[in-house]
Each structure stands twice: as C-alpha cells, then as structure tokens.
Amino acid sequence: MQILDELNKDIDKLSLDLGGFIKQNVVDFRKKGVLLGVSGGIDSAVALTLSVQELGAENVYGLLLPEKESAPSSTPLGAEICESLGVQYEEVPISPILESLDIYNKKDQVIKRACPEYDPEVHKTSLVLPDFLDGGLINVPYIKLAKDGEVIAQHRLKASDYLELIGLQGVKQRSRMIVQYMYAEKMNYAVCGTTNKTEMVLGQFVKYGDGGVDIEPLADCYKTQVYALAKHLDVNEAIRERPPSPDTWSHYTSDQDFYWRMPMHTIDQLLYAQEHKLPLDVVRENTGLPEEKIVRAQKHFDVVKKNTEYIRAVAPVFTLNGNH
Incomplete structure (x- = not known):
C-alpha cells in the first residue's frame, strides 16, 4: 500500500x-x-x-x-x-x-544567559532541535542567532532556560x-x-x-x-x-x-x-x-x-x- x-x-x-x-x-x-x-x-x-x-x-x-x-x-x-x-x-x-507583561524583555534576558553575544538590536533568534532521523540528540534544544538573514551562531540551552x-x-x-x-x-x-x-x-x-x-x-x-x-x-x-x-x-x-x-x-x-x-x-x-x-x-x-x-x-x- x-x-x-x-x-x-x-x-x-x-x-x-x-x-x-x-x-x-x-x-x-x-x-x-x-x-x-x-x-x-x-x-x-x-x-x-x-x-x-x-x-x-x-x-x-x-x-x-x-x-x-x-x-x-x-x-x-x-x-x-x-x-x-x-x-x-x-x-x-x-x-x-x-509588552505590558514584559515578555520580550524577559525572553531577551534568557537568551543572553545562553548567548553572551546576543544583541536584540542586531540579532534575530529561533529555537530549534537537531534532526531526529540523522541521529540528533532527542532533548537538546538550542538557540540560533541570525544576522541579515544568515545564521551566525548557535548555543545549547539549559533545561530551565528552555522551559522558561x-x-x-x-x-x-x-x-x-x-x-x-x-x-x-x-x-x-x-x-x-x-x-x-x-x-x-x-x-x-x-x-x-x-x-x-x-x-x-x-x-x-x-x-x-x-x-x-x-x-x-x-x-x-x-x-x-x-x-x-x-x-x-x-x-x-x-x-x-x-x-x-x-x-x-x-x-x-x-x-x-x-x-x-x-x-x-x-x-x-x-x-x-x-x-x-x-x-x-x-x-x-x-x-x-x-x-x-x-x-x-x-x-x-x-x-x-x-x-x-
């Protein structure tokens, strides 16, 4: 079938x-x-x-x-x-x-803990996990930093930061x-x-x-x-x-x-x-x-x-x- x-x-x-x-x-x-x-x-x-x-x-x-x-x-x-x-x-x-709940600022603070070079005025961010079928670890999320549309860095997240x-x-x-x-x-x-x-x-x-x-x-x-x-x-x-x-x-x-x-x-x-x-x-x-x-x-x-x-x-x- x-x-x-x-x-x-x-x-x-x-x-x-x-x-x-x-x-x-x-x-x-x-x-x-x-x-x-x-x-x-x-x-x-x-x-x-x-x-x-x-x-x-x-x-x-x-x-x-x-x-x-x-x-x-x-x-x-x-x-x-x-x-x-x-x-x-x-x-x-x-x-x-x-903004009234301070969501963006709180999120920036978490990302800065994982990514010291992160500048919210310069970088865009995404949260991703490794490809599963090609052997990526199951529970290791990481943050990608992008500048001008290009990914320039990625950092693993602690479990507590991921949950936040x-x-x-x-x-x-x-x-x-x-x-x-x-x-x-x-x-x-x-x-x-x-x-x-x-x-x-x-x-x-x-x-x-x-x-x-x-x-x-x-x-x-x-x-x-x-x-x-x-x-x-x-x-x-x-x-x-x-x-x-x-x-x-x-x-x-x-x-x-x-x-x-x-x-x-x-x-x-x-x-x-x-x-x-x-x-x-x-x-x-x-x-x-x-x-x-x-x-x-x-x-x-x-x-x-x-x-x-x-x-x-x-x-x-x-x-x-x-x-x-």
Whole structure:
C-alpha cells in the first residue's frame, strides 16, 4: 500500500464532510457564524475557506493578530486570503499585550544567559532541535542567532532556560485567543480552531492558546491532508508553498526545524503507520527509512504522546463521590 495515497484519497468528500461539521456545530451552539485567527499559514487558510464555502462569507470573520516577531509576510498573506474570499477582517496587533507583561524583555534576558553575544538590536533568534532521523540528540534544544538573514551562531540551552522560553512564547498564543474570544462573544460567533492531527497527536499546540477553541475541524486531518485540501480548495499558492511555522520567533522557524525534526511527509507516514499498526516492511517501503530509524521514531512518538496527554485532556474535576 501507498500511505500518502491513503492519506490523500477522497479529498473532495473530506472537504464536504468538514464543511458539514463546521455548519452543524454553529447550529448546535446557536451561533451566527465563526471567527478565525488568520495567520497566513496553511491551516487557517483551509479552515477559513471551508467556513466560507459552508456558511457564506457574511457569516465568517477573520482576525489578523501579529506581533513584532511575526514574519513580515504573515499579515499580508492573511489579509489577501480574507479579501479573496470576501471575508471581513480586522488587524489587532498583540505586541502591546506582550509588552505590558514584559515578555520580550524577559525572553531577551534568557537568551543572553545562553548567548553572551546576543544583541536584540542586531540579532534575530529561533529555537530549534537537531534532526531526529540523522541521529540528533532527542532533548537538546538550542538557540540560533541570525544576522541579515544568515545564521551566525548557535548555543545549547539549559533545561530551565528552555522551559522558561516555552512559557514566555506560549503567552503569544494565549493572548491571541483572548482577543479572538473578545470579538467572538460580542458577535455571537464560534471560535474555529486550526490545529491539525499531526499537531494534535504530538501535543504541538498551546493549552488555552491555539488549543482553546469552540470547534476543531482539522483535528483528524494529518498535515499532509491539510495541504491536499488546500490544493483542492484552490488556496493561494504563496500560502501552500510557505513552510509551516508557529511564527513566534523573529528568525523564521519552521515546524520541521523544531517540532517535527523530520520532513512533513515522513512524520505523517510514520504516525499513520503507528495508528493503523502497519507492518515494518510497509513503512520501510513507503518512507525509505531503515528499520532501526522507524522503530526509534515510533518509540519517540510514544514518549511524546505520553508526555503531552495533559495538553489534550480536559482538566480533571474532583467530585464528592471520589471519582476524578
């Protein structure tokens, strides 16, 4: 079998089913429409297009939520797809929220501890992990410093510094969600999420940030399927060709550089194979990877899934009868 063919089959039916899901939930929630944070990325573009096709542009609202470390192309691409679909939208920069919490300054202080030469007036930064399939260490994140678009240095992070940076960066997604709900509740709209299955399975989203939404139409679609949907829906080619990224670091950091640590099609095939318990020889034939790398990757996924269970779970609730 060809895993990518399985992932990408019946995309027209999938598109219709997803649109029906969005509409049904809007009806069930007694909402007038949906609101989305539009980032200029593939996931929000697909969710936006599906929403417009099912609900009509007049019942969809877009928010562009940039901050000073967003990629320069994010806002123009987000605005362009909203305009092409006839969706009303508004730009609400979240930098003032982050500045009021001193997020940028706190982040600079952490980076300076790891990178003595770091100058925020000169350098852009990104957080990355070594390539997993080529033998990179599993848990050694490091900071890259870039100047004039070129990486000039990289420094390993202590675990405590890494955790602090993750906490500071998560404020960006959580700030965006605060703004989305402020608008959605005023309009009586549902907040539509954009997390795909690759991200959902691996806990690649921020709890109460981009994970804090009313509906998640793409949560059972691997990233590969999202790209197939984008082509089927004729999403702007500039968005389809843009490397997927959380867009929270001043030096553009792709999902492959940090979260996936391997090509998108490879990780999706490995996750699909694990989900469907495919034989190793089938996985090897599809991915071109030797058996030891496949086994190592799937063990790694098991650890990641276990460590991120709390992100996907509803908060435990104490009850008087002793059940949790």
